Amino acid sequence: MATKSSHKIAYLEAADLPKPQSLWQSAFKRLIRNRLAVMGIFVILFFALLAIFAEQIAPRDFRTQVLAASNSAPLWVTKLFPTMIPISEGGYVKINEDFFFGADNLGRDIMTRVIYGTRVSLLVAIVGPIVALLIGVTLGLISGYLGGWVDNIIMRLTDVFYAFPTLLFIILLMAFFRPTTGRFEPGSIGDFFNRLDGSTGGMLFIFVGIGITSWMQMARLTRGQVLSVREMEYVLAARSLGASPTKIMLRHILPNILGPIIVAETLTIPRYISYEAFLSFIGLGVNPPTPSWGAMISEGAVAIRDYPNQALFPALALFLTMFAFNFVGDGLRDALDPRMRGAE
Amino acid sequence: MFFVLFAISVVTFVLMRLVPGGPFNTERGVPPAIVEALNKRYKLDAPLVEQYIDYMQGLLVPRLTDRTYRRSVVEDYIINIPMDFLGEGVALRWINFGPSLAKRNQTVTGIIRDGLPTSMQLGIAALLVGVVIGVPIGTIAALRQNTGWDYLSMSVAILGVSIPSIILGPLLQYIFGVTLKVLPTTGWGTINHLILPAFALGFTESALIARLTRASLLQVLREDYIRTARAKGLSERVVIGVHALKNAIIPVVTVLGPLAAALLTGTFVVETLFGIPGLGRSFVLSIGNRDYTLIMGTVLLYAMFLVVANLIVDLTYALFDPRIRLH
Numbered sequence: 001m002a003t004k005s006s007h008k009i010a011y012l013e014a015a016d017l018p019k020p021q022s023l024w025q026s027a028f029k030r031l032i033r034n035r036l037a038v039m040g041i042f043v044i045l046f047f048a049l050l051a052i053f054a055e056q057i058a059p060r061d062f063r064t065q066v067l068a069a070s071n072s073a074p075l076w077v078t079k080l081f082p083t084m085i086p087i088s089e090g091g092y093v094k095i096n097e098d099f100f101f102g103a104d105n106l107g108r109d110i111m112t113r114v115i116y117g118t119r120v121s122l123l124v125a126i127v128g129p130i131v132a133l134l135i136g137v138t139l140g141l142i143s144g145y146l147g148g149w150v151d152n153i154i155m156r157l158t159d160v161f162y163a164f165p166t167l168l169f170i171i172l173l174m175a176f177f178r179p180t181t182g183r184f185e186p187g188s189i190g191d192f193f194n195r196l197d198g199s200t201g202g203m204l205f206i207f208v209g210i211g212i213t214s215w216m217q218m219a220r221l222t223r224g225q226v227l228s229v230r231e232m233e234y235v236l237a238a239r240s241l242g243a244s245p246t247k248i249m250l251r252h253i254l255p256n257i258l259g260p261i262i263v264a265e266t267l268t269i270p271r272y273i274s275y276e277a278f279l280s281f282i283g284l285g286v287n288p289p290t291p292s293w294g295a296m297i298s299e300g301a302v303a304i305r306d307y308p309n310q311a312l313f314p315a316l317a318l319f320l321t322m323f324a325f326n327f328v329g330d331g332l333r334d335a336l337d338p339r340m341r342g343a344e
Numbered sequence: 345m346f347f348v349l350f351a352i353s354v355v356t357f358v359l360m361r362l363v364p365g366g367p368f369n370t371e372r373g374v375p376p377a378i379v380e381a382l383n384k385r386y387k388l389d390a391p392l393v394e395q396y397i398d399y400m401q402g403l404l405v406p407r408l409t410d411r412t413y414r415r416s417v418v419e420d421y422i423i424n425i426p427m428d429f430l431g432e433g434v435a436l437r438w439i440n441f442g443p444s445l446a447k448r449n450q451t452v453t454g455i456i457r458d459g460l461p462t463s464m465q466l467g468i469a470a471l472l473v474g475v476v477i478g479v480p481i482g483t484i485a486a487l488r489q490n491t492g493w494d495y496l497s498m499s500v501a502i503l504g505v506s507i508p509s510i511i512l513g514p515l516l517q518y519i520f521g522v523t524l525k526v527l528p529t530t531g532w533g534t535i536n537h538l539i540l541p542a543f544a545l546g547f548t549e550s551a552l553i554a555r556l557t558r559a560s561l562l563q564v565l566r567e568d569y570i571r572t573a574r575a576k577g578l579s580e581r582v583v584i585g586v587h588a589l590k591n592a593i594i595p596v597v598t599v600l601g602p603l604a605a606a607l608l609t610g611t612f613v614v615e616t617l618f619g620i621p622g623l624g625r626s627f628v629l630s631i632g633n634r635d636y637t638l639i640m641g642t643v644l645l646y647a648m649f650l651v652v653a654n655l656i657v658d659l660t661y662a663l664f665d666p667r668i669r670l671h
Contacts, residue, residue, distance in 0.1 A: 081518075083522050159348060160351045160355065163352060163647060163651075168356070168631065168639070168643055168646075172363055270506060274508040277510055278508075281616075282616075282628055294510065297514060301514045304518055304521075305522050308514075308518045311518075312514060312518065315511040319506055319511050323502070326502050327502065330502065
């Protein structure tokens with residue numbers, strides 16, 4: 001029975017031979033078969049929809065303060081957190097059914113703010129890796145392909161950046177970018193970036209900061225990959241046809257090493273998300289009142305004894321997002337290289 | 345190694361000076377004359393190179409002091425070795441981090457002396473949590489590869505990676521501090537105060553360690569010497585415990601180095617959430633305050649820990665794998 005079916009599979013595959021599957025097609029199939037990864041994709045899609053249609057979905061405005069409702073919570077939240085005892089039962093919690101997750105200490109709707117917070121986290125999840133890829137892959141390509149003293153300088157630079165406390169660097173960058181408003185003449189590039197940052201609620205410089213501090217791993221990985229394909233015949237062929245180094249790097253080497261790089265970068269996405277949350281936590285993230293999960297956790301953590309809902313709902317959203325990205329990253333890696341399952 | 349330390353000190357020095365604002369530019373509008381006088385007193389008006397050399401001199405050059413030496417806001421050394429044989433009250437003093445620019449009645453040395461032991465206790469506890477949970481989970485997952493145990497362990501590991509301390513902290517506080525009332529939510533001083541923050545910090549690390557242990561052990565188990573060990577009839581416990589784990593632990597130790605450096609010098613989030621008077625808070629606050637000397641002090645301390653941790657890692661390689669010789 002078993003041999004029969006395996007024969008059948010072999011036969012079917014033979015029939016498929018005229019149109020073989022590419023690496024990406026078969027990887028995609030393996031990814032789809034990974035239930036956890038698919039679940040993760042759906043969670044990310046869900047949050048993406050929340051982010052895109054936040055204006056339509058959110059029940060209120062994220063800035064509006066209803067001071068009469070400050071620190072209030074609906075009944076179901078008090079049931080969920082048994083230590084939150086409503087006033088009617090001799091406790092201290094104001095019951096207000098208008099706010100589904102409750103209201104924070106300024107009377108702002110927590111649910112609305114969680115929904116809007118999705119925007120920051122997802123944007124960081126997209127833009128952070130892109131910045132890191134741009135810097136890291138560029139440096140890695142140059143370093144690996146040119147070799148010699150260029151390679152040496154770039155790799156020493158990478159070493160120094162590695163040993164440098166990321167936290168300090170990112171905080172200094174924030175401090176450097178932030179208070180520059182008004183320092184630049186109107187119309188200059190500095191002024192343009194400042195306005196851009198202001199209009200994105202302070203997100204631009206977070207992206208820049210995260211990207212600048214996260215490219216090192218990418219540079220090392222890219223360099224290693226370049227070294228492994230640099231001596232291939234197709235590179236030699238391109239060179240003997242007179243292609244310029246730039247063209248060889250971008251047209252011939254890059255497409256061949258992109259797979260592992262993208263997988264490695266996908267795996268680091270949760271780190272970007274938690275970086276942003278951390279920055280907002282210490283008050284260097286988005287400008288208030290733009291909601292960010294990190295800032296909400298930081299504000300809510302102060303009142304964790306009395307109003308756990310204020311910190312734990314944004315924490316749950318943050319957790320779900322990171323969880324989903326981790327599953328998708330793992331799934332993608334398994335799909336592209338099944339032998340690597342569970343490895344770093 | 346020394347190049348990295350040197351580079352870090354220069355980069356930090358230049359970078360923090362590039363950032364607009366200074367330690368004395370507060371929002372209260374201090375008269376410019378006073379700011380000028382303060383700048384002069386702390387030699388902030390001197391050329392940058394001179395300031396840098398001045399600072400490094402205080403830090404690196406040991407000094408012999410006689411009995412007239414008193415600890416002051418400008419002179420406060422970490423290492424003080426009494427040398428009474430040279431005369432009464434003579435001592436060799438080394439590593440002066442200088443005065444704090446924001447807290448002007450304290451020295452950076454004093455701040456480090458106060459905060460570092462706390463941060464180290466927390467860091468060691470967190471590291472223990474990470475290793476004690478991570479290594480066994482990773483081992484079980486590798487030994488029972490592709491079974492329910494494996495999938496369960498690796499799911500827990502992904503869970504751990506997805507819960508940074510910023511989430512785990514409030515959650516633990518609520519569950520154990522507020523609802524069950526078994527552990528204090530904030531504060532510092534007793535063993536009980538240590539448990540929650542150590543878990544909040546260590547759980548994520550344990551997930552990373554578990555994944556790494558599993559991957560590394562899987563690789564080792566396919567080696568020839570494991571087959572040899574089994575073939576000569578050693579018990580499974582010896583094969584795994586002595587032959588396999590000892591080799592598989594090397595990559596784990598490698599990541600433990602930087603991890604330990606980061607944990608020992610404090611982590612801001614957990615220290616803030618749990619109200620722990622550690623070094624992480626001083627560090628983050630110092631950047632906002634433009635407390636140049638404190639920034640330099642904490643960064644160099646971190647870099648030094650990193651270098652030392654990596655050195656220890658290199659030394660342990662030889663311990664676990666005699667084939668790796670130290671050159």
